[in-house]
Amino acid sequence: MKLFAHVLIGTLLLKVLSASAVSAQTDDDRPSGDLSGVWLLDGGTATFSAEPPPPMTEWAAERFAANRPTVGPNAVLDANDPTLACLPPGVPYVLTIPTPFEIIHVDGQVLQIFEYDHSLRRIHTDGRARPDDLELTGMHQWLGYSIGRWDGDTLVIETRGFNDRTWLDRSGRPHSEELLVTERLRRVDSETLVDDITIHDPKAYTAPWRGRLVFKLEKDWEIFEHICVSGDNGSADYNQYKERAWQQ
Amino acid sequence: MKIKAPILAAVAIASAIAATPLFAHHGAVAYDRESTLSLDATIVAFDWENPHALIRFEANQSESAAQEWIAETAGLVILTRAGWNRETLEPGDRCTVVGYPAKNGSHTMILQRVVLADGRELGNYIP
Numbered sequence: 137m138k139l140f141a142h143v144l145i146g147t148l149l150l151k152v153l154s155a156s157a158v159s160a161q162t163d164d165d166r167p168s169g170d171l172s173g174v175w176l177l178d179g180g181t182a183t184f185s186a187e188p189p190p191p192m193t194e195w196a197a198e199r200f201a202a203n204r205p206t207v208g209p210n211a212v213l214d215a216n217d218p219t220l221a222c223l224p225p226g227v228p229y230v231l232t233i234p235t236p237f238e239i240i241h242v243d244g245q246v247l248q249i250f251e252y253d254h255s256l257r258r259i260h261t262d263g264r265a266r267p268d269d270l271e272l273t274g275m276h277q278w279l280g281y282s283i284g285r286w287d288g289d290t291l292v293i294e295t296r297g298f299n300d301r302t303w304l305d306r307s308g309r310p311h312s313e314e315l316l317v318t319e320r321l322r323r324v325d326s327e328t329l330v331d332d333i334t335i336h337d338p339k340a341y342t343a344p345w346r347g348r349l350v351f352k353l354e355k356d357w358e359i360f361e362h363i364c365v366s367g368d369n370g371s372a373d374y375n376q377y378k379e380r381a382w383q384q
Numbered sequence: 385m386k387i388k389a390p391i392l393a394a395v396a397i398a399s400a401i402a403a404t405p406l407f408a409h410h411g412a413v414a415y416d417r418e419s420t421l422s423l424d425a426t427i428v429a430f431d432w433e434n435p436h437a438l439i440r441f442e443a444n445q446s447e448s449a450a451q452e453w454i455a456e457t458a459g460l461v462i463l464t465r466a467g468w469n470r471e472t473l474e475p476g477d478r479c480t481v482v483g484y485p486a487k488n489g490s491h492t493m494i495l496q497r498v499v500l501a502d503g504r505e506l507g508n509y510i511p
Contacts, residue, residue, distance in 0.1 A: 206413065213413055213414055234509075360461045373431055374436065374438060383490065
């Protein structure tokens with residue numbers, strides 16, 4: 137009898153725990169999309185778009201002329217890409233870095249955890265409105281403030297609230313604080329994630345700029361630490377190496 | 385210790401498309417991506433460090449005496465996923481080092497892959 141009582145209590149406990157676990161994974165606003173997994177960029181890293189950007193405004197053209205990227209037709213050795221100083225990349229730049237990210241669904245949020253700098257992007261899917269003081273508070277500056285909604289199995293994400301200290305891509309395309317990034321993120325098959333990206337930034341570009349990134353599932357991977365350490369550009373040996381290899 | 389390393393190959397391959405994807409956060413503009421250099425190497429040191437590990441090795445690119453080369457690799461997380469660790473290369477190990485040479489002819493390169501003595505190949509990116 138005593139044994140039976142223990143089994144009964146144990147069973148009830150398991151049921152409670154298991155219900156709690158299911159609850160933590162359930163998202164009422166997630167009808168069919170499951171984006172979870174560890175994903176790696178499948179494609180080039182220079183930019184997020186195969187299309188050339190629309191004409192820049194004068195404001196953006198001046199900035200672009202001052203940017204010295206590491207890749208693309210304007211690539212130089214003495215680059216000033218903000219990520220070289222370990223400033224965080226913005227969106228969509230962070231998506232073009234070829235280290236993986238993990239997507240985890242939790243109640244009311246989709247979390248995107250980047251291996252690069254171990255950074256977290258929180259995409260709110262609980263129906264909240266965009267904070268109207270986003271530009272005033274300075275609480276979200278680098279990866280912006282993301283709100284998502286499900287359109288079938290596609291997660292539609294709108295991200296705003298950026299500073300203008302990041303580049304859109306490694307090729308040095310600038311953006312302003314007015315940047316709105318819209319993404320349509322969907323799992324087209326069990327191992328492929330497609331992100332259709334549209335840049336709206338009227339202060340910098342005369343029209344929207346569209347692009348697409350594709351990511352492949354890495355089933356057996358976990359996210360490691362890849363921390364960019366400000367000021368740590370390598371040992372004395374590495375700096376001697378750079379001097380030797382990069383001297384023109 | 386002076387080590388003579390025979391030439392395995394020093395081949396310039398005119399190919400606009402690189403077979404090996406590379407990622408260096410500083411870019412690869414210093415390197416000649418049109419050429420692939422393959423050298424029979426004797427390891428001098430393996431500096432396992434971020435932001436980029438370095439392979440120091442001796443090799444002769446021509447009939448002249450062996451010279452010290454340095455190959456730059458990716459960061460440690462990328463190497464780890466490609467099967468490397470800090471003990472992959474030890475001083476005195478013989479292997480083949482394949483990479484894109486620096487444009488300035490300074491006996492430096494950005495690594496594409498190494499072929500170890502046991503025949504295993506380790507890339508500089510994600511397999």
